[in-house]
Amino acid sequence: MRGEGTSMGRQLLKDQTAWISGGASGMGEAIAALFAQEGARVAVADVQEERGQAVAERIASAGGQVFFSLCNVTQEAQVRGSLDQTAARFGGLQIVVNCAGIVHVGPLHEYAEADWELLMGVNLKSIYFSLKHALPHLRRHERSYMVNIGSVGSLISQGLTPAYIASKHAVLGLSRSIALDYAVDGLRCNCICPGITDTPMLRYHLSTTPDPDATLAARLRRVPLGVAMHPPDIARAALYFSCDDSSGVTGTSLVVDGGYIAAAEWETTTPTQFMRNPS
Numbered sequence: 001m002r003g004e005g006t007s008m009g010r011q012l013l014k015d016q017t018a019w020i021s022g023g024a025s026g027m028g029e030a031i032a033a034l035f036a037q038e039g040a041r042v043a044v045a046d047v048q049e050e051r052g053q054a055v056a057e058r059i060a061s062a063g064g065q066v067f068f069s070l071c072n073v074t075q076e077a078q079v080r081g082s083l084d085q086t087a088a089r090f091g092g093l094q095i096v097v098n099c100a101g102i103v104h105v106g107p108l109h110e111y112a113e114a115d116w117e118l119l120m121g122v123n124l125k126s127i128y129f130s131l132k133h134a135l136p137h138l139r140r141h142e143r144s145y146m147v148n149i150g151s152v153g154s155l156i157s158q159g160l161t162p163a164y165i166a167s168k169h170a171v172l173g174l175s176r177s178i179a180l181d182y183a184v185d186g187l188r189c190n191c192i193c194p195g196i197t198d199t200p201m202l203r204y205h206l207s208t209t210p211d212p213d214a215t216l217a218a219r220l221r222r223v224p225l226g227v228a229m230h231p232p233d234i235a236r237a238a239l240y241f242s243c244d245d246s247s248g249v250t251g252t253s254l255v256v257d258g259g260y261i262a263a264a265e266w267e268t269t270t271p272t273q274f275m276r277n278p279s
């Protein structure tokens, strides 16, 4: 464990422990940082060791209680080990955030079976593993929380990402199902559906197009706020679902997309306040 406590934030997660998959990058990194700032003890679980260690060091140097746990979420034994290690190290586990995700771009008929299996393993099966192996720990607490990162692709489709869209629809369905079956244990389970969010994943996805800047600009014209979401926007939604601010909320989803899926057709032609003054 590095660092002890923090004077920042509202301490909404004081005395809570959170395990965050995909914590080494993008949204997961922002969630880990915000949760630590709010007083949680945080496990950054990821397959990227160097990056994950660096995230843990940054959080610790800001005063957070954190450690990096090397974990490939497609491997059940590793998920179990990482969750057990987190609970042992911090004396319990109340919050599980499933944020690890990958995207595969291409038409379905060109997928190798391994591409399909890997994507479903990272984006979907990992949630089954984390629920199964976190449950003994979560049950020891009166209240516990699972937050799954879906996508606007949990609700609508987009071109050339069939497995991703299928996996994210399933993440929402699975979140609803978990909410029903484990309410008896004090668990609330919810799903966040981010829109276009500026992370390494988005940059990778754009890099598969002939002109990434033009692709991004065209996509952002479809967003009423006119801007990409930033990882802290998603982290604040995760915080809401992981504390009493959302008491009574379970089995639902929160779309954080700048208005992207509010309209079937939309073109932002006038600069918005959000474009002029990004927060």
Ligand SMILES: NC(=O)c1ccc[n+]([C@@H]2O[C@H](COP(=O)([O-])OP(=O)(O)OC[C@H]3O[C@@H](n4cnc5c(N)ncnc54)[C@H](O)[C@@H]3O)[C@@H](O)[C@H]2O)c1
Residues within 6 Å of the ligand: 021, 022, 023, 024, 025, 026, 027, 028, 045, 046, 047, 048, 071, 072, 073, 074, 099, 100, 101, 102, 122, 149, 150, 151, 152, 193, 194, 195, 196, 197, 198, 199, 200, 201, 202
């Ligand atoms: N960026 C977007 O526009 C966007 C939009 C909607 C939903 N999402 C979802 O948000 C989540 C976070 O994505 P991001 O945009 O921050 O991407 P990111 O690539 O920055 O972060 C994803 C993290 O998942 C980790 N990961 C991948 N495979 C793993 C494995 N097998 N085991 C453990 N960790 C693994 C990566 O190492 C990385 O740290 C994903 O579930 C993604 O599908 C992203």
